[in-house]
Amino acid sequence: MSIKDTVSSSYSKWLDASGPESDIVISSRVRLARNLVDTPFPHLLGHENADKVIYAVQTAIGNEKIKADIGELELSRMTELTPTERQILVEKHLISPDLLEHPEKKAVVLRNDEVVSIMVNEEDHLRIQCLLPGLQLKECWDLANKVDDGLEHILDYAFSEQVGYLTACPTNVGTGLRASVMLHLPAMVMTQQINGVLTTLSKLGLTVRGLYGEGTQASGNLFQVSNQVTLGLTEEEIVDNLIMVTMQLVSQERAARLALYKEQQYQIEDRVWRAFGLLKYARTMTSNDAMGLLSDLRLGVDLGIVPNIPPGLIMELIIMTRPAFLNKLKGKEMNPYQRDIYRAELIRQRLNSF
Amino acid sequence: MLCDRCQKRPAQVHLTQIVNNIKKQMNLCPTCAAELQAESFGFAPQVNLHEFLAGLINHHFTGAHLHQPAVSTVRCEKCGTTETQVAKTGLFGCADCYKQFGGQVQPVLKRIHGSNTHTGKVPKRTGGKALISKEIRKLKIELQDAVSREEFERAASLRDRIKELEQQLQ
Numbered sequence: 001m002s003i004k005d006t007v008s009s010s011y012s013k014w015l016d017a018s019g020p021e022s023d024i025v026i027s028s029r030v031r032l033a034r035n036l037v038d039t040p041f042p043h044l045l046g047h048e049n050a051d052k053v054i055y056a057v058q059t060a061i062g063n064e065k066i067k068a069d070i071g072e073l074e075l076s077r078m079t080e081l082t083p084t085e086r087q088i089l090v091e092k093h094l095i096s097p098d099l100l101e102h103p104e105k106k107a108v109v110l111r112n113d114e115v116v117s118i119m120v121n122e123e124d125h126l127r128i129q130c131l132l133p134g135l136q137l138k139e140c141w142d143l144a145n146k147v148d149d150g151l152e153h154i155l156d157y158a159f160s161e162q163v164g165y166l167t168a169c170p171t172n173v174g175t176g177l178r179a180s181v182m183l184h185l186p187a188m189v190m191t192q193q194i195n196g197v198l199t200t201l202s203k204l205g206l207t208v209r210g211l212y213g214e215g216t217q218a219s220g221n222l223f224q225v226s227n228q229v230t231l232g233l234t235e236e237e238i239v240d241n242l243i244m245v246t247m248q249l250v251s252q253e254r255a256a257r258l259a260l261y262k263e264q265q266y267q268i269e270d271r272v273w274r275a276f277g278l279l280k281y282a283r284t285m286t287s288n289d290a291m292g293l294l295s296d297l298r299l300g301v302d303l304g305i306v307p308n309i310p311p312g313l314i315m316e317l318i319i320m321t322r323p324a325f326l327n328k329l330k331g332k333e334m335n336p337y338q339r340d341i342y343r344a345e346l347i348r349q350r351l352n353s354f
Numbered sequence: 355m356l357c358d359r360c361q362k363r364p365a366q367v368h369l370t371q372i373v374n375n376i377k378k379q380m381n382l383c384p385t386c387a388a389e390l391q392a393e394s395f396g397f398a399p400q401v402n403l404h405e406f407l408a409g410l411i412n413h414h415f416t417g418a419h420l421h422q423p424a425v426s427t428v429r430c431e432k433c434g435t436t437e438t439q440v441a442k443t444g445l446f447g448c449a450d451c452y453k454q455f456g457g458q459v460q461p462v463l464k465r466i467h468g469s470n471t472h473t474g475k476v477p478k479r480t481g482g483k484a485l486i487s488k489e490i491r492k493l494k495i496e497l498q499d500a501v502s503r504e505e506f507e508r509a510a511s512l513r514d515r516i517k518e519l520e521q522q523l524q
Contacts, residue, residue: 037480040433040448123445145475152477158449161484163463164472166449170459171407171466173452175474232469 003076003110007085007328010320012092012114012131017311019134023302024250026182026222026315027133029093030140030239032148033167033176034126035158041168042105042121050105053125056155057118061109066150070143073111073118078103084333087324093131098122116147123168124176126151135246137179141239164231174231179242183249186221186299187256197249204245205229220291220318225249261303272300280351284337285344290321309354317347357383407444411462430454483523490519 014027035041036056039049054077060066061073078086078099089095089108094117099106109118119127128147130140158166164174172178188194198208209224225246227238261268275296279285285293298314300306319325321343327333330342355365363383370379428437435447437455446452452459463470473491476484493516500509 035449037449041446043443043445044433044435044447148475149478152479156480157477159477159480159484160449160452160472161482161487162472163452163459163470164474166446166452168445169407170411170444170446170462173463174467174472177474229467229469231463231467231472234474 002112003074003081003108004085006092006094006110006112006114007081007088010316010325010329012094012319014093014114014131014133015312015315015319016133017315019132019136021246021250022134022311024184024253025135025246026184027093027131028135028137028140029129029131029180029182030137030144031130031178031180032126032128032144033124033165033172033178034128034148034151034155035166035168036125037156037158039125042123042125043168045105045121047105050121054107054120057107057109057120057126057151060151060154061118063150063154065153066147069150070116070147071111073109073116075107075109075120078106078108084324084328088328091319091322091325094129095119096122096127116143118147124172126155135181135243135250137181137239137243137246141177141179141235145235171228172230175233175235175238177230177235177238178226179239180224180226181242181246183223183225183246183253184221184295184298185223185249185253186295187260188253189221191256191260193252193256197252201225201245204241206242206245219288220295222291222295257299257303268299268303269305271296272303272305276300276306276351279347281348282344284340285321285347286336286340287321287323287343290343290347291318294318306354309351313350317350320346320350355381357381357386359383359386407466408440408442411444411458412441428455486519486523490516490523493519 017026019025019028036053039045039053042050042053045053054075058075061075066073081089083100086095086100086103090097090100092114094110094114095108096119099108099119099122105121107120109120110116115130115132117129117131119129128144128151130144130147132140160166165176167173167176185194188197201208205228207226207228209226225242227242230238233241275293279290279293279297294314294317297306297309298311301309301311301314320329323336323339326339326342326346329346334342357363357365358381360383363385365381366384367382367387368379369382369387370377429435430447430451431454432450433447435451437458440446440451440455446455460470472484473488476488478485481488493512497509497512497516500506500512
């Protein structure tokens with residue numbers, strides 16, 4: 001599967017709800033920020049130097065050892081993709097929105113299963129990412145570490161004995177590692193425990209964001225929790241810390257779900273079935289409505305209220321019904337109202353047999 | 355007065371935001387105000403990270419208070435980035451900036467991370483002395499463990515290995 005196939009398919013491995021604790025932990029991700037020595041950081045790069053970085057990465061991923069250890073990696077310059085295709089990579093969480101600015105200086109590397117991606121010339125020369133379904137942070141770190149070793153074998157990284165890997169922004173210096181988990185926490189939101197939890201997380205050196213990263217809302221009850229500190233701790237310590245906290249959140253969310261269902265069985269069942277009804281029969285659906293209703297349906301599936309719907313399908317619908325993906329599927333640019341109609345149609349089609 | 359956002363309905367809500375000492379005023383109609391409020395519930399970007407950092411760095415580099423212009427003329431010899439630029443954008447220009455602005459960078463890192471010493475991964479090929487230092491740290495922990503278990507033979511061999519590595523560092 002090539003990058004062009006990736007942007008045509010709404011399926012991603014990280015969506016398949018097969019990982020550990022996948023009733024609550026949607027996905028795990030590890031990202032490593034790396035820079036090349038003797039080259040200005042990306043925000044100061046002219047076209048020529050940006051090209052050199054892309055070329056260096058292209059050469060490195062063609063190395064036989066990397067191919068043997070990691071598998072085939074494909075590099076695409078952002079300019080080789082249409083604006084819609086670029087936006088789809090953002091919607092699938094394979095790249096950040098920042099990679100869309102100045103596309104002529106940027107590139108993306110993908111492994112065909114979408115588990116490994118590398119952003120080239122984002123805020124740093126390289127942002128190595130590994131994304132897996134469920135709670136698999138250790139596995140993400142092991143894989144990212146391997147990709148990093150493979151690239152370091154060929155590329156000269158900017159590194160200081162005192163402060164570790166050097167990055168454009170001092171918030172990433174040290175390990176350059178940002179580990180994150182995406183969590184579905186509807187019961188904690190419904191029982192209003194969430195604000196207390198978020199405050200506690202910030203005291204533990206963790207940040208919480210919405211589904212699409214920095215500055216986005218937590219729609220669909222999806223929250224992204226990540227480490228803040230990258231210097232002074234080892235990679236293993238950062239990853240272990242996040243795993244421990246995630247396990248706590250998982251058990252709290254499970255307890256809240258059970259308590260809620262026990263105490264308010266009819267309200268919860270009503271909410272879930274109403275969501276299912278709207279998703280199955282509505283004729284227009286905004287992006288936000290879809291997120292909220294799909295979140296309710298997912299809760300219903302996890303609680304066994306609505307049987308037979310694969311949880312991965314619900315996540316896939318969340319991605320499929322984002323604006324760029326809809327445009328891609330329809331094959332043309334639509335205005336928001338046309339998208340709302342098409343979104344409702346797609347959801348109806350997919351849920352029709354349940 | 356018309357709403358700043360939709361330019362259609364009359365403004366009835368007057369919102370004042372102060373972010374990083376910059377005051378922003380908005381006049382909104384009730385509909386737009388409600389929408390904005392819903393959007394910003396909890397997760398809107400209250401403060402831009404880079405702007406926030408820039409203020410912090412500015413303070414450390416120049417001793418100036420937040421959002422007073424930095425007046426330093428120190429410049430990175432490699433990429434030409436000035437301290438003033440770093441203080442403005444929150445971003446360093448290249449790896450050498452970390453060396454050139456070293457004295458001022460350390461307290462910034464300490465403030466952000468609570469530490470200014472890397473203890474994590476070291477690149478295998480180019481890690482040089484850092485790789486040896488890391489190995490020594492690891493062996494020292496093993497040595498403590500060996501002593502506490504009274505495994506003196508193992509401890510002695512670990513001690514010798516540490517000495518050997520420490521000599522390589524000099």
